[in-house]
Amino acid sequence: MHSPAIVSVLTLLAAGCGSDKGEDATAACDETSDADADGLSDCEEEALGLDPANDDTDGDGLTDSEELDCGTSALDADDTCYTCGWGKNDPGNIQATGAEVNDVMENVALIDQCGDRVNMYDFAGAYHVMYMTTAG
Amino acid sequence: MQEAVGLPYYQEDFIAETGLDFSFMFVIFAGFLGYEATEEDCAEYAEHIGNPDFPVFADGEKRLHDATPMNGESHPEVCAIGPDMTILECWSGHGSVETALDKIRETAGLL
Numbered sequence: 595m596h597s598p599a600i601v602s603v604l605t606l607l608a609a610g611c612g613s614d615k616g617e618d619a620t621a622a623c624d625e626t627s628d629a630d631a632d633g634l635s636d637c638e639e640e641a642l643g644l645d646p647a648n649d650d651t652d653g654d655g656l657t658d659s660e661e662l663d664c665g666t667s668a669l670d671a672d673d674t675c676y677t678c679g680w681g682k683n684d685p686g687n688i689q690a691t692g693a694e695v696n697d698v699m700e701n702v703a704l705i706d707q708c709g710d711r712v713n714m715y716d717f718a719g720a721y722h723v724m725y726m727t728t729a730g
Numbered sequence: 731m732q733e734a735v736g737l738p739y740y741q742e743d744f745i746a747e748t749g750l751d752f753s754f755m756f757v758i759f760a761g762f763l764g765y766e767a768t769e770e771d772c773a774e775y776a777e778h779i780g781n782p783d784f785p786v787f788a789d790g791e792k793r794l795h796d797a798t799p800m801n802g803e804s805h806p807e808v809c810a811i812g813p814d815m816t817i818l819e820c821w822s823g824h825g826s827v828e829t830a831l832d833k834i835r836e837t838a839g840l841l
Contacts, residue, residue, distance in 0.1 A: 678783075678785070679783075680785060688814060688815055693796060693797050693798055693799065693817070694799055694817065695799060695817050695818070695819050695820065696816060696817065696818075697816065697817055698814060698815050698816050698817075699797050699798060699811065699815050699816075699817050700796070700797040701815075702789075702793050702794060702797050704757065704787035704788060704789050704793070704794075705768075705769050705772070705787065705788045706769070706772060706785060706786065706787050706788075707769060707772035707773040707775075707776050707782070707785075707786045708769070708773075709769045712785075712787065714815065715815060717753075717755065717785075717811075717815075718813060718814065718815055719751065719813050720750075720751035720752055720753060720813055721750055721751065721752045721810070721811065721812060721813060721834045721837075721838070722752065722753055722754065722755050722810075722811040723752075723754050723755075723808060723809070723810055723811070723827060723830045723831065723834070724754075724755050724757060724794070724798075724808065724809040724810075724811055725734060725737065725754055725755070725756050725757070725806055725808055725827070726756075726757040726758075726759065726789070726794060726800060726805075726806060726807040726808070726809070727734065727756075727757075727758060727759070727805045727806035727807070728758060728759055728760040728761075728767075728805055729758045729760060729761050729762045729767060729771050729774070729775050730760065730761070730762050730763075730764060
């Protein structure tokens with residue numbers, strides 16, 4: 595199951611497949627076929643620049659579909675999902691402004707319970723209450 | 731710790747009530763043995779609060795004290811953060827969670 599945002603992107607891409615405008619570029623894509631059985635149709639994979647015959651185009655151990663779900667690039671083996679499953683939601687245009695109320699906080703990277711160093715900006719897009727304390 | 735244990739239930743109720751995209755995130759400065767928190771402390775803390783899927787982060791270097799108005803003088807410290815990572819407001823002490831949730835309701839135009 596893809597996130598709503600991913601489904602929207604895939605829907606738009608699929609809509610372009612086989613249309614008059616994109617006929618030449620996507621003539622070979624097949625919306626009903628999923629040759630590598632990764633959950634993305636051959637048409638979707640071609641539109642995204644992925645290999646329809648390889649369920650892990652960048653060879654990083656995650657399927658193309660898994661990478662789309664967690665917001666990483668299926669074309670970049672160094673861009674992998676967080677082990678704990680947090681999405682990579684940094685929109686890329688957030689600018690820290692300070693450390694006071696009404697400032698945009700710094701993109702602090704902290705270790706999570708799965709051992710990954712996680713950027714706080716990957717939690718953008720939702721409200722959060724940050725509860726800071728000691729374990730003992 | 732007791733207050734933190736109840737927060738997963740708060741989250742479910744808050745989302746059901748407001749319809750907002752929301753979650754708690756926990757940051758621990760010191761681990762169970764009093765030293766700088768580690769990945770293992772985070773995993774143990776997540777188990778203690780009753781939901782291993784909750785994000786728990788170790789901040790032994792107290793970097794969030796430089797990135798927020800908090801200073802570590804009392805625990806817990808709570809900050810409400812907006813979708814664009816704006817610091818909406820911060821508080822110290824037990825009972826701050828309800829205040830933080832109200833701040834989010836207000837920011838979202840629900841109060």
